[in-house]
Amino acid sequence: MRQYTYELNEHQIKIQNEVSQLPTDNLHYIVVQQKIRRKIFTDNELKNHIQRSIKKYVRRKDPVNYYDGKENETIKYIAFFETTEDFFKSQHTNKIVDTNFYAGLHFHLFIAGVNDDYINELICQLSSQKNKQGCISKIDWVKKEKLDYDFILYHTKQMMYRYSPKMVLKNLK
Numbered sequence: 001m002r003q004y005t006y007e008l009n010e011h012q013i014k015i016q017n018e019v020s021q022l023p024t025d026n027l028h029y030i031v032v033q034q035k036i037r038r039k040i041f042t043d044n045e046l047k048n049h050i051q052r053s054i055k056k057y058v059r060r061k062d063p064v065n066y067y068d069g070k071e072n073e074t075i076k077y078i079a080f081f082e083t084t085e086d087f088f089k090s091q092h093t094n095k096i097v098d099t100n101f102y103a104g105l106h107f108h109l110f111i112a113g114v115n116d117d118y119i120n121e122l123i124c125q126l127s128s129q130k131n132k133q134g135c136i137s138k139i140d141w142v143k144k145e146k147l148d149y150d151f152i153l154y155h156t157k158q159m160m161y162r163y164s165p166k167m168v169l170k171n172l173k
Contacts, residue, residue, distance in 0.1 A: 022077075027145075046081065047079075051169075054075055054114075081107045083106075126139075
């Protein structure tokens with residue numbers, strides 16, 4: 001039996017179920033972190049770059065048969081935007097905290113229906129915004145054969161107190 005330090009709430013269970021339903025065909029897990037001492041992307045900018053990379057990837061793979069919206073039929077994804085642990089904790093305490101720390105906005109992307117070459121499209125899009133070039137510090141990706149319960153649950157941890165739709169990007173129903 002699994003034992004956790006907090007009880008899962010309704011939206012965590014919903015997200016866990018959504019991630020569990022991602023197709024495992026060409027399923028990849030990607031993490032993108034930003035540099036501490038650079039002008040960083042906002043969450044909306046990151047969302048635009050993710051969506052644009054998916055659209056361009058699908059269009060590039062099949063330019064003859066591409067139509068607007070095809071990417072939502074062929075690729076399924078969910079991305080979680082998170083902050084550093086220190087920043088997260090500062091938002092959920094009554095104590096006065098040191099305000100001189102890095103929020104550390106980054107994302108975890110679960111994406112199904114792409115090959116390994118998708119990462120190149122994502123990197124290209126993240127590098128295309130001239131005023132924020134060089135703000136990405138790390139990009140890791142791995143192909144996943146399956147997603148286990150604990151791995152999915154880990155990505156709902158910053159939603160333990162409340163759900164923020166702004167911190168999730170998905171095309172799942």
